[in-house]
Amino acid sequence: MVQERRILYEHLDTPNINTYDVFRQHDGYTRFEKAIAEYQPEEIADMVKEAGLKGRGGAGFSTGEKWSFVPRDIEPRYLCCNADESEPGTFSNRYVLEKNPHLLIEGILICCYAMGIETTYVYIRGEFTLGKKMLDAAIKEAYEQGYLGENVRDTGLNINIYTHPGAGAYICGEETGLIESLEGKRGQPRNKPPFPAVQGVFMKPTVVQNVETLCNLPFIVGNGVEWYTQMGPTYGDARFDPPKADPNTGTKLYCISGDVNEPGVYELDLGLTCTELIEVAGGLRGEEVKAVIPGGSSAPILTHYELDTRLDFTSLTLAKSMLGSGGIIVMNETRNIVDCLLNIMKFYAHESCGQCTPCRWGTPWVRDIVQRIADGDGRQTTITRPKFGVTESGRWGDTGETEEIYEDLDLLENVANNIANVDTMTWNTICVFGIAVSWPAVSYMRKFRPEFEAAIREGKLVTLPVAEATVPPEENYAYQQRIIPKEFADL
Amino acid sequence: MAFIKLNDLEIEVEDGTNIVEAAREHDIEVPHYCYHSGLSRPANCRMCLVEPYGPIPGAPPGTIGPARQLATGCTLTVRSAPPERKLEEKYDAIVRTDSERVIKAREDILEFLLVHHPLDCPVCDQAGECDLQDFSYRHGHDKSRYLEVKNVPPKKDLGPDVLLYSTRCIVCTRCIRFCDEVSGSGELGLINRGSHDEIDIPRSHEGIPIQLLDNKLAGNVVDICPVGALISKDFLFKSRPWFMEKANSVCSGCSVGCNVTVEYKTDGVYRIKPRFHEDINQHWMCDDGRLGYHYVNSDDRLQLPQKRVDGELVTTQWADALTLIAENLSEVDAADIVVIGSAQGTNEDNYVLQQFAHDVLKTTQLGLFGQLPGEEHKFPQFTIEADKNPNTAGARTILGSANGNVVLEGDALWEKVAGAKVVYLVSGVPERALEDAEREALEKVDFLIAQDVLPSAVTELADVVLPGTTFAEKDGTFTNSTGWVQRIRKTIDPPGEAQVDWEITQQLAKQLGGEIDYHFAGEIAIAIAENVAGYGDATHQNIGDAGIKLD
Structure with missing residues (x-):
């Protein structure tokens, strides 16, 4: 049985950890003080790179590498903390904000020190009123204690934190959408390049980091790189010679919800399998696993054949899915995949910012097609192809093979792929919202096609038994992809 | 490179x-x-x-x-x-x-663009000059796979001249960016989100407009709209674009000299659209110029010469009018004659006029008449000038080009007019009200010859009225306030027996025995190039569509 390894969440349940005094008793701000006392800013950045910390917000991009893109000769530079946690199925940041906000402030301080940043904006999801209240109180305390403001703890550093509530748009969790919203404009993502690291908030170099990523920094500094890299697997990318290390180090806050007995946030090492994770969360509620969404609603779904997939950035990428924000949704045999997709598509059609053409008009179209299938109005044609062969009467003639054509399924796949192509991983949209729409649409449809076909054929939603509903792995496009790469091996 | x-x-x-x-x-x-x-x-x-x-x-x-x-x-x-x-x-x-x-x-993007488009090309003004039509034809699918219900956002009245057919809108946001960046007035914005995005002006909760799209550059949003969403009320349902002829010309609304395309049919001018010029107007023009062409098509246009009989103006024949004028002009001293050119007229008109004054009438007393100054409007990337005449700079230079010519303006001019016996006033200025001093001065003149396009305050006082032409009915050149000499081109025929202004002057000269004999405006431009300092290169051939800048 896998045990939780609580690092970020260690003191989550400690009473009054949200106050400075209690936080201080539990090593609070000592890591920051250690950073200032023992390391140069560049050394901290190198440590983060060596530790292999990957951004926890969704893309899983190496944090150290991202920092290295920030030009250090342009002033001012900004840190923007992304606390707009709005991916369906994700709820780990809010506990940090509500229960242990000083940890986030310490992470911000270390990042500011490492990058020479004086101003930090924390963009908090509008619905997190309690989280914002707690963070604001903690920031006030930190100012009083001299950790924020001018000349922090007599080190000559000036660090200020400003909190900014969002107004409820999903797309403002996208880094450039967030920046636009922060600047007071419509929350619409920007074209990239230039990336925020070069031109971000107010067109100045900006580091945009998720709450969870920043919360990892105190522990990397406090306990050292070696301690940190023990956790989680490191793969070798054999496309390079010698294989390039592809670390998935550290712990991840997995938000497990759906059909498990004890849903909640679990802090575990990266690299555990789905099966292990379900076990940690009190086991499955129901008879058998039908599907698992591994990384928030935009991640491609995993079938019960794929439960041995390791839940880390690299393994899930190879499985043609993604770890994303770590929002894991488990579904048992009673769930109807068409219905699930409809639910997700309604969300995306509502949340499309409407800036660029394919997403603005493609997303509601995809929703409408799924809606039509779910309503039982999906289109289907039976065509007869002439085929020369031995007929029933024993003579040579046209055997008239028939074939079922599900036009709406082809249309669904085609329209979704026109927004963003999941096979080539290219998108015609400005931001990755496009792929977040077509990933679920195409993967649900391809992996659970029998259930979609049944809905069209029967004219209503039909929940098939798990084995019948799932496309077998050898026919499953993602599964084939998953077993190919021998180029990735444990180092 | x-x-x-x-x-x-x-x-x-x-x-x-x-x-x-x-x-x-x-x-x-x-x-x-x-x-x-x-x-x-x-x-x-x-x-x-x-x-x-x-x-x-x-x-x-x-x-x-x-x-x-x-x-x-x-x-x-x-x-x-x-x-x-x-x-x-x-x-x-x-x-x-x-x-x-x-x-x-x-193909894919075009399919998405047409998903909610109403495909109402048969009743859409943009049809024929629509990017959505053109690109669909050249790059798109020939059929739609969309079976669902289309969005039908409402049609909106945005301002004095702009309608928004939201159904046709593809949310490219050109109009919003124009209002933000060029006019700087920022009236337009996006409301709602996702597939319900709509362009709109600020409104109260009840939907009552708080601010209309009524800045002086608002008409440009219609031009830059790549589809038929933003439509000019002035042009609504007037004509199909492919039925209109086009001529490259220059706006006569103010001294900026915006490059324009005049679109016309045989029965009149239909609309004026800006034409790109890097140094003058870029892509834009103002609504005053855009909508200021209506007087050209007016039913009241002067079509025949008129003379005053028993205090009333009655129409007459050209020969009669010219004879009458010649009689009056030959009776008075040159010192009692004032010849006034128009800042609305072309360089060619004014050149022939000064030649007539200098060579035939032997007077050196010339004046410059034009529209009263308006207000200057400055925008972040555009300026509408206060001088409402297209050719003040050119007329001033050219009228004063011959030896001894004095070009009077303002009070000095009206003082001189008050003391003159015969005044030949070329106006051509639409809707020009006379100020008191001007009216008094003109009333004192014994014999006032007015050359104009519409019945006006000037023609009311005139003894003989000659029907001239507007910018749309003649060839020539304008010189703008920054020294650009640019071509205007004839589009429609003048109404009735109205004639091009320099031709009228030339006929008068001939009536008085003068030797002015030009056949077309280009010939006069060559004469200008030869005789007027600074205009050495300004022949029609050199000017072309781009214009040339004087040193």
């Missing part, structure tokens, strides 16, 4: 040029909606996707291949690269606009 390979062409372009512009220079079409060279580039229509080439990650050095993602041509700018980053050792960029992926991407 950057050396790039565009499809199979090897071309040189300026550093910082984007692919849409680079391709346009070489007649390669990169379809686009949101991109406009005078505005910022949000790259939101995704129509101009092109395929850039670059080094392939993981492949041996020097291997060039298409990039994984297509890039938008409007934001993909090219610059000369350092030698080690040249592609195939010589190109600064390699871009394809005709690859399979690009063609497929265009």
Whole structure:
């Protein structure tokens, strides 16, 4: 049985950890003080790179590498903390904000020190009123204690934190959408390049980091790189010679919800399998696993054949899915995949910012097609192809093979792929919202096609038994992809 | 300069040029909606996707291949690269606009654009000059796969001259960016989100407009709208674009001298649209100029000469009017004659007029008449000047070009007029009210010859009225306030027996035995080039469509 390894969440349940005094008793701000006392800013950045910390917000991009893109000769530079946690199925940041906000402030301080940043904006999801209240109180305390403001703890550093509530748009969790919203404009993502690291908030170099990523920094500094890299697997990318290390180090806050007995946030090492994770969360509620969404609603779904997939950035990428924000949704045999997709598509059609053409008009179209299938109005044609062969009467003639054509399924796949192509991983949209729409649409449809076909054929939603509903792995496009790469091996 | 390979062409372009512009220079079409060279580039229509080439990650050095993602041509700018980053050792960029992926991407985007489009081309004003029509025809599908219900957002009245047919809108945001960046007034914005995006003006909760789209540049949003969403009320349902003839001309509304295209049929001018000129008006023009053409089509236009009989103006024949004028002019001393040219007239009109005054009448007393000054309007990227005449600078120079000529303006002019016996006033200024001093001065004149296009305050006082022509009915040149000499072109025929102003003056000269004999405006321009300092190059041939700037 896998045990939780609580690092970020260690003191989550400690009473009054949200106050400075209690936080201080539990090593609070000592890591920051250690950073200032023992390391140069560049050394901290190198440590983060060596530790292999990957951004926890969704893309899983190496944090150290991202920092290295920030030009250090342009002033001012900004840190923007992304606390707009709005991916369906994700709820780990809010506990940090509500229960242990000083940890986030310490992470911000270390990042500011490492990058020479004086101003930090924390963009908090509008619905997190309690989280914002707690963070604001903690920031006030930190100012009083001299950790924020001018000349922090007599080190000559000036660090200020400003909190900014969002107004409820999903797309403002996208880094450039967030920046636009922060600047007071419509929350619409920007074209990239230039990336925020070069031109971000107010067109100045900006580091945009998720709450969870920043919360990892105190522990990397406090306990050292070696301690940190023990956790989680490191793969070798054999496309390079010698294989390039592809670390998935550290712990991840997995938000497990759906059909498990004890849903909640679990802090575990990266690299555990789905099966292990379900076990940690009190086991499955129901008879058998039908599907698992591994990384928030935009991640491609995993079938019960794929439960041995390791839940880390690299393994899930190879499985043609993604770890994303770590929002894991488990579904048992009673769930109807068409219905699930409809639910997700309604969300995306509502949340499309409407800036660029394919997403603005493609997303509601995809929703409408799924809606039509779910309503039982999906289109289907039976065509007869002439085929020369031995007929029933024993003579040579046209055997008239028939074939079922599900036009709406082809249309669904085609329209979704026109927004963003999941096979080539290219998108015609400005931001990755496009792929977040077509990933679920195409993967649900391809992996659970029998259930979609049944809905069209029967004219209503039909929940098939798990084995019948799932496309077998050898026919499953993602599964084939998953077993190919021998180029990735444990180092 | 950057050396790039565009499809199979090897071309040189300026550093910082984007692919849409680079391709346009070489007649390669990169379809686009949101991109406009005078505005910022949000790259939101995704129509101009092109395929850039670059080094392939993981492949041996020097291997060039298409990039994984297509890039938008409007934001993909090219610059000369350092030698080690040249592609195939010589190109600064390699871009394809005709690859399979690009063609497929265009088809896909067009399909999305037409999903909610009402396809009401038969009743849409834009049909025939619509980018959505053109690009669909050239790059799109021939049928729709969309079965669902289309969005039907409401039609909106945005301002005095602009209607928004929201159903046709493709949310390219050109109009919003125009109001933000060029006019700086920011009336337009997006409301709602996602597929319910709509362009709108600020409204109260009840839907009552708080601010209308009524800035002086508002009409430009109609021009830059790539589809038929923004429609000019002035032009609504007037004509199909392909039935109209077009002529490159210059706006006569103020001294900026915006380059325009006059669109007309035989029965009149239908609309005026701005034409690009880098140094004068860029892509824009103001609504005063755009909507100021209506007097040309007016039913009240002067069609025959008139003379005053028993205090009433009655129409007469040209021969009669000219004889009458000649009689009166020959009776008085040159010192008692004042000849007033018009700042609304062309350089050619004024040149013949000063020649007439100088050579035939032997008077050196010339004046300049024009529209009363209005208000100056400054916008972030555009200025409407206070001088409401297109040719003040040109008329002033040319009237005063001969030896001894004195060009009087303002109070000095009206003092002189008050003491004169015969005044030949060429007006042609629409809707010109007379100030008290002007009226008093003109009332004192014994014999006032007024040459105008419409019955006006001037013709009311005149003893003889000669029907002249507007900017739309003659060839010639205007000189704007910054010294650009530009062509205007004849579009429609003058109404009735109205004649081009310099021809009237020339006939008068002949009546008085003068020797002025020009056959067309270009001939006068050559004479101007020969005789007027600074106008040496300003022949019609040299001026062309671009105009030339005086030293």
